[in-house]
Amino acid sequence: MPQLKHFPLPDVGEGLTEAEILDWKVKPGDEVTVNQIIVEIETAKASVELPCPFAGRVTELLAESGQTVEVGTPIISIDLDPSGTAAEAAAAGEAGESNGRVATLVGYGPRTGASKRRPRKGAAVAAPAPVEPVVPEPAPAPEPATAGGFVPLAKPPVRKLAKDLGVDLHGITGSGEGGVITRDDVQAAAAPAAPAPVAGARERRVPIKGVRKATAQAMVDSAFTAPHVTEFLTVDVTPMMELRERLKSHPEFRDVKVTPLAFAAKAVCLAARRTPDVNASWDEAAGEIVYKDYIHLGIAAATPRGLVVPKVRDADRMSLRELAEALDALTTTAREGRTAPADMTNGTITITNVGVFGVDTGTPILNPGEVAILAFGAIRDMPWVVNGQVVPRKVCQLALSFDHRVVDGQQGSQFLADVGALLAEPSMAITY
Incomplete structure (x- = not known):
């Protein structure tokens, strides 16, 4: 039976x-x-x-x-x-x-x-x-949508196109072999059946759901709950970039892709030791500030599904090499849309690497539950004064947004200055 x-x-x-x-x-x-x-x-x-x-x-x-x-x-x-x-x-x-x-x-x-x-x-x-x-x-061939209980025949890229265009595959009769729905079928179904469109009225509507819906709600909640303050710092990172070049020939780093983001991640972890307030959270219900003795470092990543922020667990316990490996694995998994939900929760502080898009800086919004986020800008060749002489140097801009309920101006400024000092002179790390 x-x-x-x-x-x-x-x-x-x-x-x-x-x-x-x-x-x-x-x-x-x-x-x-x-x-x-x-x-x-x-x-x-x-x-x-x-x-x-x-x-x-x-x-x-x-x-x-x-x-x-x-x-x-x-x-x-x-x-x-x-x-x-x-x-x-x-x-x-x-x-x-x-x-x-x-x-x-x-x-x-x-x-x-x-x-x-x-x-x-x-x-x-x-x-x-x-x-x-x-x-x-x-x-x-597949039956029409009214038959119920069947799954329309369409390849994943076609399903994604239908989703983006707001087209229901169940209402389409596929023109492909065996009744498979093609891209042309979806685009035809998305075309308006009304008279000729009015000039200037071209638009498309996409349902707000999934990652986009969650991100939007989180940003609204954060922006209108935590009082944001953003500070900026321009840094000569030439020594950091020179060290990065030297590491390429070092036996321990030959098979590792050490990016500027890895240096920024290490700097954030070290600087947070001196300013633990940036690695805390505000518990409204309990009326408490919660200080974390660990760093789950969030890395904002742009993916085809929208913005996600996977975490590097216990990043403060990692060496530069381990951070570089973890960041490479994290970003690859995120772009493929394979980040597990559990890997995007319980972060303590975040870095958003706007520099990969050629952007100098911005005013990032805090992730809910965190009190600080660092924007890491593009590294550019710029004129810089060194020992009274104007010379070309590698320069980038940092922007730190923080929750003013937890982090005072002095604490935020100290943390941002420490991150900048570590990027400007990596040898300072031995003093932390």
């Missing part, structure tokens, strides 16, 4: 309430094993692949790609009897498939354990004739 089990959407982060179904890795009729990846979802913090908690045969997908689902809602139905003897025999009898064909394609054939949420259009009530005619083609 079939032993149907529903798998509800879990909370893959800390208190997440919903997620969007990005891409199913299985379809009805597929056999699945424990810990097999069955679906990719997007939360407010990251893209996550979910493993199956049990083994069996997929009977129904209860959520469609592009659908936003609340945590706890069943998303897939699985028959825990992988042999499927009773269920398969019953399904074959209902469908009249005396030729032994088993319907395993999405949108085709009878369903065992079908949910009331997805009634089968035109399903036979009781008749000896087949519910659907048996066709010789191995992959029938």
Whole structure:
């Protein structure tokens, strides 16, 4: 007998309430094993692949790609009897498939354990004739959206285009081979069906959700909760850049990409020792300032999904080499959209590297729960006065925003000056 089990959407982060179904890795009729990846979802913090908690045969997908689902809602139905003897025999009898064909394609054939949420259009009530005619083609074209219960056939880039343009794939008949939806299909569906557009009225609308929604809310909460103060400092970082060149030939650093950001990260960790206030947090509910004896360093990263801030855990305990390796792994994972939600929580202080975009400086907004964020600007060749002479030097600008409830002007200035001194003369590190 079939032993149907529903798998509800879990909370893959800390208190997440919903997620969007990005891409199913299985379809009805597929056999699945424990810990097999069955679906990719997007939360407010990251893209996550979910493993199956049990083994069996997929009977129904209860959520469609592009659908936003609340945590706890069943998303897939699985028959825990992988042999499927009773269920398969019953399904074959209902469908009249005396030729032994088993319907395993999405949108085709009878369903065992079908949910009331997805009634089968035109399903036979009781008749000896087949519910659907048996066709010789191995992959029938997908049914229209009104059939329910199927996943539109489209490649991930096409799904992303549809998402960006606000197009529902379920309303599109694919023109590609086997009914696959193409980019042209999506763009055609996105084109207005109204009369010729009025000049100047060209626009597109994208739903506010996922990372963008979470980031927007966090920035609003931060901007209108913490009193921000921003200070600026221009630094001659020529000695730092010279040290970076020397490290390239050092045996310990030959296989490591030491970026200017790694030096900035090390400087922040060292400077925070002398000004622990920048590595604290404001607990409004408890009426307390919480000082951290560790640094979980956030690195703001621009990704195709929006701004994310993954953390380097215990960055203050790392050497320069370890920081360089951690930063390289962190940014690569973030750009691929594979940062785990847990890796984007509980930060204590953040660096935003605006210099990679050729930007000199800015006024960064604090991440909620933190009281300081450093903007690290582009390093440029500029005229600089050295020993009374104007000479070309490597120069960058730093900007520090801090929560004035926790960090006073003297403390913020001291921390920013210390970071600048360490970048201007890395040998000063031995004095910290």
